[in-house]
Amino acid sequence: MSTASYQVPVTPFHPAHHFPDFVRSCGPTIFLLWKAALLKKRILFYSPPPVEEACYSVYGTCLIANIPSTVSRTLRNKVDKMRPLFNVGVSDIPMVEATEGGYAACTSDLIFQHKKSLYDLLVILPHEDNHHQHPELITPPGSQLSTKINATDIRRYRVLLKLLASYGVNNYTGEEDGGDITDTWRKMMFGGWFWWYGRDGYQRLNDDEEDEENGEEITLNNQNESSSGNSSNVEASEIEVEMIRFFQALTTNLFNTLRPMVTPNEVEEETIILYPDNLIQLGLDPQDDGAFVKELADIYFGKKIEVVGKGNRILPLEMKETCIRIVYNIPFFLSFLFTNVINLLYPLYNLTRNLWRNER
Secondary structure (H helix, E strand, O other): OOOOEEEEEOOOOOHHHHHHHHHHHHHHHHHHHHHHHHOOOEEEEEOOOOOHHHHHHHHHHHHHHOOOHHHHOOOOOOOOOOEEEEEOOHHHHHHHHHOOOOEEEEEOOOHHHHOHHHOOEEEEOOOOOOOOOOOEEEOOOOOOOOOOOOHHHHHHHHHHHHHHHHOOOOOOOOHHHOOOOOHHHHHHHHOOEEEEEOOOOEEEEEOOOOOOOOOOEEEEEOOOOOOOOOHHHHHHHHHHHHHHHHHHHHHHHHHHHHHHHHOOOOOOOOOEEEOHHHHHHOOOOOOOOHHHHHHHHHHHHOOOEEEEEOOEEOOOHHHHHHHHHHHHHHHHHHHHHHHHHHHHHHHHHHHHHHHHHHHO
């Protein structure tokens, strides 16, 4: 079986090497970007000059938007990939307006912030001197796209912090989760399996599925290295590989778990109902990610779903119709109730009156 690998070149100037810094700088909002990218939204990064880091953010967004071919060929609807437009200016506005589908772009022109028709998500990057501030996410009026970090996003980000810390990318000590990464923990994460925090317990993700046609696998491009090559370059590239593998595993698990939920049988159903437990199985937040799953199922599977339960204010179609019928029939119900109460009380009234007359 042939194996085509996703290769991260060890050349120091390749933008993939900036992916860990992109994830770290985003903080937990990286998962809001991940969801928006999967929905193929128009994502625009704003940053004052220079725009080098913003361009790396565009590249990183397209990486997390990528759907492995092992998954994409099983989807009912074929969706175009995110288009990286990189840096755009005022003169590029007609081109941006004509761009169809999702894209990721960056700009240093303030006027783009007021062109709300050009983007679905505006990401304002913090100043390069402010390393502890995360990006600000803004959506146009009327947008259903969430800009709120939920508890599941934070738990999952802690795993990424540990992943980064194990390679010395940041100074995370693991105190939030009760200690440093043990050798066993590290092997579980880097040995082809990722464990990440769901809302209840752990979820195991298998990211070692091979593409039957292309055998996709993420590896390092070390072919140009000599047998006694520079090992520091290879070690520096391992973290980029693991970070990309992490998001590919996350995406693979999401679609592989959602598919049987929205395609339970061959019969076409108008509306499929999901519950909070289903969102937990998907590794999402049962209170805040209902709208995301609803749009995801529509885009990739052509299915209409409704999420019911705590935190989701969406009623299934059947329940909506039932509520309408109940409200519509309230006057008839009250009239019926009043008539029957009168019919029941009238004989009792006559009996009481006759008894009172007899006593007199």
